[in-house]
C-alpha cells in the first residue's frame with residue numbers, strides 16, 4: 089500500500105507541519121474526551137499534575153512545549169473507548185510518517201531526531 093505520510097530526511101518543513109497537525113488533533117481529541125479526568129490538578133490515578141509532574145516543561149499555566157510523546161502515551165496502554173478509534177488512526181499516521189521520539193522532548197527535538205533517523209535508514 090502507498091505510504092502517503094512518509095517523511096523524507098530533507099523535508100523538515102513537511103515533518104514540522106505534520107508533527108504540529110498531529111499534536112493539535114490529538115490535543116483536541118484528548119481534551120474533548122477528558123481522558124485523564126483531572127480534578128483540582130489531580131488525575132484519575134491520583135497523581136498531582138498527572139504525567140507532567142517534575143517535568144521541566146511544566147509551568148504554572150501548563151505545558152510550555154508541544155511534545156508528541158505526551159499526546160500518544162497513556163498509562164493504561166490504551167485510550168478509553170470515547171477516543172480510542174480516533175487516537176489509533178492518528179497513531180497510525182504518526183507511525184507511517186516515521187516519527188521517532190520517546191520522552192518529554194520538545195517538538196523541535198522530535199523533528200530533528202526523526203529526520204536523523206530517517207536519513208540513517210535511507
Ligand code: SF4
Pocket residue numbers: 123124131132133134135137138139140161162163164
Ligand atoms: S496518563 Fe498520566 S495523567 Fe493520565 S490518568 Fe494516567 S497517570 Fe494520570
Ligand code: SF4
Pocket residue numbers: 139140141143144145146147150151152153155158192193
Ligand atoms: S512535555 Fe509532556 S510531561 Fe512535560 S509538561 Fe508538557 S505535556 Fe507534561
